[in-house]
Amino acid sequence: MDAVTYPEKDVIEFVERHLVPLRIAHDSKPLATDFNVKWTPTHVICDPAGREHHRAVGFMAPEEFIPFLLLGIARVHFDQEYYQEATTYLEKLLAGYPKSEAAPESVYLRGVALYKSTGDPKPLKKIYEQLQSDYPASAWLKRASPYRLL
Numbered sequence: 001m002d003a004v005t006y007p008e009k010d011v012i013e014f015v016e017r018h019l020v021p022l023r024i025a026h027d028s029k030p031l032a033t034d035f036n037v038k039w040t041p042t043h044v045i046c047d048p049a050g051r052e053h054h055r056a057v058g059f060m061a062p063e064e065f066i067p068f069l070l071l072g073i074a075r076v077h078f079d080q081e082y083y084q085e086a087t088t089y090l091e092k093l094l095a096g097y098p099k100s101e102a103a104p105e106s107v108y109l110r111g112v113a114l115y116k117s118t119g120d121p122k123p124l125k126k127i128y129e130q131l132q133s134d135y136p137a138s139a140w141l142k143r144a145s146p147y148r149l150l
């Protein structure tokens with residue numbers, strides 16, 4: 001990641017604008033133990049209190065790293081029940097990185113956030129329809145399959 005992803009201008013700007021990065025060695029105690037870091041690179045997205053909300057292990061190219069970070073930020077907001085903020089980050093991800101590995105999960109989470117913020121089940125059915133149309137091979141389509149019945 002040091003040679004390809006981290007030095008990328010877009011990655012640097014995104015991290016500086018949205019995150020407080022912390023880099024620790026995989027064997028650094030107690031943080032490596034506290035965050036169950038077993039391999040490098042491990043990326044953990046936490047809220048300001050240090051609670052984990054999103055994680056990935058292994059190399060990511062810049063075009064996958066930024067969507068991973070956007071999804072992580074959205075998950076922090078979602079988990080804290082700030083659904084509008086979560087939706088904003090998920091929509092940025094889907095607009096800028098619709099072919100990324102994070103996109104199908106973002107479709108799913110955006111629909112759930114919209115449902116949870118409004119109580120209207122229509123966004124749940126739209127999850128299934130969009131995943132079926134845009135990401136038919138995604139595991140997230142299988143998770144959304146009950147929503148097709150709404």
